[in-house]
Amino acid sequence: MRIKDFLHSATALNNISVKGWVRTKRDSKKFSFLEINDGSSLKGIQVVVDESVPGYDQLPATSTGASVNITGKLVESPGQGQQWEVHATEFQLLGTCPDDYPLQKKGHSPEFLRSIAHLRPRTNLFGAAFRLRSRISYAVHRFFQEQDFVHVHTPIITASDCEGAGELFRVTTLHGDIDKQSAEKDFFAKKTFLTVSGQLEAETFACGLGNVYTFGPTFRAENSNTTRHAAEFWMIEPEMAFTDLQGDIDMAEKFVQAMVRAALDECGEDLAFFNQFVDKGLLQRLEAVANAPFERMSYEDAVNALKNSGKTFDHPVEFGVNLQSEHERYLTEELLKCPVTVFNYPKEIKPFYMRLNDDNRTVTAMDLLVPGIGELIGGSQREERLDVLIGNMKKHDLNLADYSWYSDLRKYGTVEHAGFGLGFERLLMFLSGIQNIRDVIPFARTPGHAEF
Numbered sequence: 001m002r003i004k005d006f007l008h009s010a011t012a013l014n015n016i017s018v019k020g021w022v023r024t025k026r027d028s029k030k031f032s033f034l035e036i037n038d039g040s041s042l043k044g045i046q047v048v049v050d051e052s053v054p055g056y057d058q059l060p061a062t063s064t065g066a067s068v069n070i071t072g073k074l075v076e077s078p079g080q081g082q083q084w085e086v087h088a089t090e091f092q093l094l095g096t097c098p099d100d101y102p103l104q105k106k107g108h109s110p111e112f113l114r115s116i117a118h119l120r121p122r123t124n125l126f127g128a129a130f131r132l133r134s135r136i137s138y139a140v141h142r143f144f145q146e147q148d149f150v151h152v153h154t155p156i157i158t159a160s161d162c163e164g165a166g167e168l169f170r171v172t173t174l175h176g177d178i179d180k181q182s183a184e185k186d187f188f189a190k191k192t193f194l195t196v197s198g199q200l201e202a203e204t205f206a207c208g209l210g211n212v213y214t215f216g217p218t219f220r221a222e223n224s225n226t227t228r229h230a231a232e233f234w235m236i237e238p239e240m241a242f243t244d245l246q247g248d249i250d251m252a253e254k255f256v257q258a259m260v261r262a263a264l265d266e267c268g269e270d271l272a273f274f275n276q277f278v279d280k281g282l283l284q285r286l287e288a289v290a291n292a293p294f295e296r297m298s299y300e301d302a303v304n305a306l307k308n309s310g311k312t313f314d315h316p317v318e319f320g321v322n323l324q325s326e327h328e329r330y331l332t333e334e335l336l337k338c339p340v341t342v343f344n345y346p347k348e349i350k351p352f353y354m355r356l357n358d359d360n361r362t363v364t365a366m367d368l369l370v371p372g373i374g375e376l377i378g379g380s381q382r383e384e385r386l387d388v389l390i391g392n393m394k395k396h397d398l399n400l401a402d403y404s405w406y407s408d409l410r411k412y413g414t415v416e417h418a419g420f421g422l423g424f425e426r427l428l429m430f431l432s433g434i435q436n437i438r439d440v441i442p443f444a445r446t447p448g449h450a451e452f
């Protein structure tokens, strides 16, 4: 049993063992009070050690951060705010913790804690953030598995550039000036990269298995030092055969609402902590998102709304420009005050695989925007007409031979299909109110930073 189980125990218990790290210690003449945390919950448990207990002589050497093993009894606590405490019958100091322990005092900034990423999991904030991450990761799989989606492990090393944005990390075993050498001499006998998205490979499985999803790490060498971009992040990408843009948006909305519901129902203690110390409006916002329908708006309507907003943006808006985060946030936070999906973007600003609309100037792209974050999801219906796809590939200067496996899906029994990608860290920011992507991923990789 772990501390969380003791805190929720229905009865007093004899002969228990508590292992964890000391958060605080208070000494009185004949007793010591320790608060022990083992990471199983935000709350720790109070342990009373009196001077008669074997091992009591180790208490002077037991300080904040030390690891301990306590044998004892779980008894009703006379103290406030806790039902149970432990009376030690034996005390064992496992690992001392010298004075230079960086978490000696409470109240460190997230920036400082980032510089000691290896010790962050011992703090309340990061304990809560990473318990949430784990629970929601599980909820993602549950959501898709319960609807019979097949989980596909798409490759991490790939030869294709899904998004065509040129933000690829090269994977090579060549030495010296690699650009001057023939890629044929490289390990895979061609140029390879870390994947920016599992979508293209997921499409091959959807066009055979029906509904599939990937959930894996993705890599982007974009040099944007923002609070919402990481060079390594995790993405969830469902791909659905016999599905159009509307079905895609339906699924995206349903997925986001289910994740909010899972966080509210299964991570209550940690969410209450975030609501108190990170973002006071969090619970109210999440309840609203879980219960109310989302909005949908075409790109053209969004551009008009932005133009008529009476606001001055750093980046002016016109039909044809990419929406910037300031625009996205105006739409979801100020104009609509709820999540909104913007769809049918101009074809010029979107990748080659998106389905061209009959107007011949927009594609079936969709971005789901949420308050506090902006873009949480990007997706589209895929171009299933072989001739149109080939035309798009040529326009995007793709080497048709390299993508023949992709166009084959349209040659042999093509079907309408659609999918999207949700950035897992952005979802966690949305669910926790944590403002910086570096604080919801265990070891952040951002330009200039790859510690450990």
Ligand code: 4AD
Binding pocket: 162, 163, 196, 197, 198, 199, 220, 222, 228, 229, 230, 231, 233, 235, 237, 238, 375, 376, 377, 378, 379, 380, 419, 420, 421, 422, 423, 424, 425, 426
């Ligand atoms: O909009 P994106 O680039 O879409 C795709 O990659 C599609 N192939 C997905 C698909 O249709 N299967 O990325 C999807 C999401 C974004 O909405 C955002 O949440 C997240 O991935 N994302 C990032 N998250 C953190 N750091 C970055 N650098 C990110 N780039 C994208």
Ligand code: MG
Binding pocket: 367, 375, 377, 378
């Ligand atoms: Mg996008």
